[in-house]
Amino acid sequence: MSQSPRFRYEEVADFVAGLAGRGALRPGMRAPSLREISTQQRTSLSTAVQAYRLLEDRGILEVRPQSGYYVAKAPPALPVPTTTRHSIRPAKVELSGLMLDLLEHASDDTLVPLGCAIPNQRLLSSSKLDLVLARTARVKGGQSNTYSPPRGEMSLRLEIARRALRYGQALSPDDIAITCGCTEALALALDAVTEPGDTVAIESPTYFGLLQVLRAKRLKVVELPTDAVTGVDVDTLGDIVASGKVRACVLASSFSNPLGCTMPEDNKRAVLRLLAKHGVPLIEDDVYGDVHFGEERPLPFSALDTHDNVIYCGSFSKTLAPGYRIGWVATGRHMARVLETKFATSLATPVLTQVALATFLSNGDYDRHLRRIRREFADTLERMTRVIEQAFPPGTKVSRPEGNFVLWVELPEPADTRLLFAQALEKGICFAPGVVFSASGKYAHCLRLSGGHGWAPGSRRACARSAPWRARRSRGALQVRDSRLGQRIQSRCTMPASGKQPPVLQSQTVSRPSAGDSQRSTPWTPLRLTHLTRFLRPFPSRFLPSTRCCCTSCTSPRSAATANRWSLPWRWPSRPASAVPSVGAKSLPPWARPMTAVRGGCC
Template identity: 45%
Template sequence: MTTETTLYQQLAGEISGLIDGGTLRPGERIPSVRRLSEKKRVSISTVLEAYRILEDRGLVEARPQSGYFVRPRARVLPEPELTRPPAAPSFVGVSRLIDEVLAAARSPRTVPLGAGCPGPELFPAAKLQRILASVSRRKARTLAHYSLAAGNDELRRELSKRSLDWGKALAPEEFVVTNGCMEALNLCLRAAARPGDTIAIESPAYFGVLQIIESHGMKALEIPTHPREGISLDALSMALQTRRVKACVVVPTVNNPLGSIMPEANKKRLVELLAAADVPLMEDDIYGDLTFAEPRPVTAKSFDKKGMVMLCSSFTKILAPGSRVGWVAPGRFQPRVEMEKFINSIATAEVLQMTIAEFMRNGGYDHHLRRLRRIFRDNLVAFTAAIERSFPGETRVTRPEGGFMLWVELPARIDALELHREALRNHIGIAPGPLFSATGRYRNCFRMNCGHPWSRNIELAVWRLGELAKQMLAKG
């Protein structure tokens, strides 16, 4: 990426931030191209490019002879409310639906608004390839022996340094490296619960967790979750008093799919509540570094006094989904998790662990993170504006302060599974709501992946989805 590209995107981001924050109001004139170019000491073409992005996003409009003005928003859609799943646990049966949706969306012709992964061009692939080549040359022997189940020491040292940002310093030995966050969650659940046990989860929940629960013959207890503040602690507390909950899985910082971020006080209470009931918490922090506010919020793990929190994450959303490098800090469950790791996959490819470690040490990890956050923030603004312009009245949409996903709640009469099938015929992928529930809820909701760079093609896809939803509504 050239410096110029960074500059105009940065500029567009700054102005959209002023519009979002209300400093620049609808109808107000934004600085003239010449003035901004002088003030910011950038070229006229950079400013024009930034204004073109803002125009594409529907944030500003050019008026002949007068300049650029903030566009009145079509409307501001309300947010979804606290969810209300059933109060009883149930066995899970979502795997077939998930397979169907993921398989159908895999075609290269499909606009990928369904999968939960940023666009491939946003990952630092060239730098990682160079590091991988150099590591393979320098440490050729790593391919010729088995590595430790717990993981490579260099990577665990880098994770230990990073843990200061999460509110709790963890020693290198406290980490177990895994094949992605998915394996981390899987190992933790196996270490903490058995078939038939009840696992408390957020509702809606990441479908991978539902699949793990399903595959182990466990039951899911869906807990009401708020789109901004996350899992309802009152509901969880009640569940802990009335049910035998064996473990709890939560994504407290930028939940998937809601994008909710639990306030610090709630994280503390969550840990205390569960510790008092002797229930381990699997904290999935895979999006934790992608909050828009800096510094990032602390983890629930930072309040853990009894070793009951198993903190799980990976580099798949930030650096390289294909590396499959993830990790867990399993607290008091560490011996069991290490054993489960060995049984499951013996170890994680060490050459990839060393590549990630080197990137964290010298690859500009923080710079890369800041860039990603900025792009995702702008993307969410652009997607939300596009939804506001094209979706039916009564649509609700989340307002996440991190990550790259939106949760869209359509009028109750629209069936998201039908919308998903119709969208696929139009070569657009979405993730329909029932994927995220053990009990087939959220029939009128879907998750939209906003992690791809905003483009005309994507704008058209969002508009088309809105049209399809309106047609389905009209048909009744």
């Protein structure tokens, strides 16, 4: 039976689909324009339009207004994490000792930065903000060397109120109090509505900094089951609130940490009605609200509230200036209590950083900065998810946030990320174990990975080839085949004794396990770090541990082989020879001018 003749637009559509299938057009890339494809395929423009519409119906291409056609991103192959049920009985906060270890290693730049959710300095507009800060110190330095008003600088509160109007939050500058980060804002809000011994309803898993605050305030908690997509279970919250045991509720309105979930607007309204009915105040954590990947920012609870029952907490730590430690709390009827507590704890927030940040917000630089980091974080999480699909064991589940820059990964039980964390630190890797996000020590088989470091050009290498592998249960740990993989991990994360630099991984394709692999008698080697190090292979080499230094008096015989980037000759015009520091000094005067780099010595 002869086949029906194919239309010309179908042939064009198959040609473009083949480019996407072979990897010539990767997900997120811009497809050839209609005029380009019609010229290349020697067809009419209307035929090209029909072909692209067919590809759009198939889900291969997507159209972006005023931009063109792009290759659609394929949905992740891994499922989302499951919702864990908890006891609704109030309990004390039991913190894991790993939390302090995690915070201690957060600022260690020798570790692969997958632990704390801190944006990388490369992604922040630090240079522009530094110029604004320097100009503010030069012009208004004397005026800024004093205590700020109790609520904070008026200029910054005015800018925050103006930005809040964009997403339906009608705030007055008098409704805002500047704090030392969002953590202090949460602490002040809890002090305003609770007393020691009260019970607070929280998400689970939740931000471990909130757990620290709750324990310091001697508050009990009820962990609410939280879906990785829609957020808190409203029915369970209603049962708990109706019991009369809860004095306050702390929820993240958008892109929670670590799940990355966002409650639908209908659910938010239901939560507000429920809490207002029983007189339970809501403390809203919206620190990730500006890091949204969609066209519009999700509305916070405070923009939907009609009962003045929400205490809003925000910060610039996740978007602009983590080191400035500037956040804010917005409330109406609880402001007097908030100011009393702030006066007794921190008294005031530094003035100079407030004025500089207000200036930065007013000139439009912040909006341009947000658009850039949103694209960067969205691309980073997309790439991280793809690598997790290839490198992590079968049965792994990963979150799909529409904002922020963290991923919640659920490993197949009985994996224990506490043991994995200790081994990872020895290899120069830092991530956040799941137990630190629970008040009762749950989620031992989960972990959180931060994408705040971004994805540099060096990260675009494909995963290196690995031998066929599979996971099984043995002594409560994941056992992975292929002992040669352990040798590659060792050479990746350590410096050879000869002093040579670690080899750069070349781009290779990933081989999938064949059907006969399970029948082979390959020895089993317990490698708890196997899947994590497979995940790390595409990351830039600058995140890997290094033993290079910049001393100026090195006599090591391997110095020539480990020359670093600071070993440069420099020219000091109009300076005597005695004023020229030794080669290799990091601190260089502003009048120094670099010349051609040469190999130098360091240990």
